[in-house]
Amino acid sequence: MTFNWNYMLSLLSDVDFWQATWTVIKLSLLTWAFSIVLGFILALAKQSPRKLFNAPARLYIWLFRSMPLLVLLIFVYNMPQALPSFAPVLNDPFWAGLLAMVLSEAAYIAEIHRGGLLSIPKGQSEAARALGLRYAGTQWRVVIPQALRVALPALANEYIAIVKLSSLVSVISLTEILMVGQRLYSQNFLVMETMAAVAFYYILIVTVFDFLLKRLETWLDVTQRKTTRPVDEEMQQLATARRPAMARSVSVAQEPALQASKLHKAYNNVEVLGAVSLQIQPGEVVSVIGPSGSGKTTLIRLLNGLEQIDNGEIKINGQPFIHLDRQGQQKPRFMENSEHRQNIGMVFQSFNLFPHLTVLGNLLLA
Secondary structure, three states, X not given: OOOOHHHHHHHHHOHHXXXXXXXXXXXXXXXXXXXXXXXXXXXXXXXXXXXXXXXXXXXXXXXXXXXOHHHHHHHHHOHHHOOHHHHHHHOOHHHHHHHHHHHHHHHHHHHHHHHHHHHOOHHHHHHHHHOOOOHHHHHHHHHHHHHHHHHHHHHHHHHHHHHHHHHHHHHXXXXXXXXXXXXXXXXXXXXHHHHHHHHHHHHHHHHHHHHHHHHHHHHHOHHHOOOOOOOOXXXXXXXXXXXOOOOOOOOOOOOOOEEEEEEEEEEOOEEEEEEEEEEEOOOOOOOOOOOOOOOHHHHHHHHOOOOOOOEEEEEEOOEEEEEEEOOOOOOOEEEEOHHHHHHOOOOOOOOOOOOOOOHHHHHHHO
């Protein structure tokens, strides 16, 4: 028995194969996209200290990682027998396959995202908070872009796995690449030639995706971007022009720019700061000097709200910024007026610049 090259090459222009290839591309891309979004939500929920979010996420990941995809496909496709209201959607093999694959892949991708989130230094979130970004803004502008960059190689491997797993959807009668091949070799018994063509179409999808992924990785790496900007002569003149020195004037009647009263902080019952008070007028420059371990960094972090005070109060321009609410509370509640944070600047010892942004991007965000 000889290999029929002419027949195999003729399959490379077969209309049914190309239609099936487009079906696989749509199914795999939609599965990948929805799973990335759902997986990220699951990863955030699993990392949450609250059991209300943590427990359901852990249960979901455990359940769908344990269930074989083939079993899930058959279960979802036959769900209209128990729930007839889902029949208009799940009777279509494409949508039934998409739902089953998203439910399964989201559990795996959630762990990939969790690894990406754990790799982001804590200082990045603190730097975003110091800039006045809220939780949603921190996730969207700082955490998610960096976590996706870290997780991108693993996510790419997961997409390739999704492309190959799409062949299982043929069990619920979806006309994808493998089913087209099976129909052909069941008629002419040219199994090797037909399966070689099937392999070609899968390799083609993965090769194109791999090429696009490399372009995406290059674009995301700010160190490899080549940007040429013309020199703005007007801005250069403003930057080099000498400005007349202005004398500082401090009004006695003006409210203190920063006022801290009896700040207290302890770690594991070890007192770091005890009843520290501070008052700084507008225009004053204050240096905090002391030996290592004396609480200088802790004091600065308390003033910026990066650490929660155990006692005391902080005011900005005479208005409350940070204090403890003791009304009707067994444990005092940490209260912060986040509007003041936008008017506070902070330079970290390690700078904590955002590596996914250019220098200009860091400055614009600040």
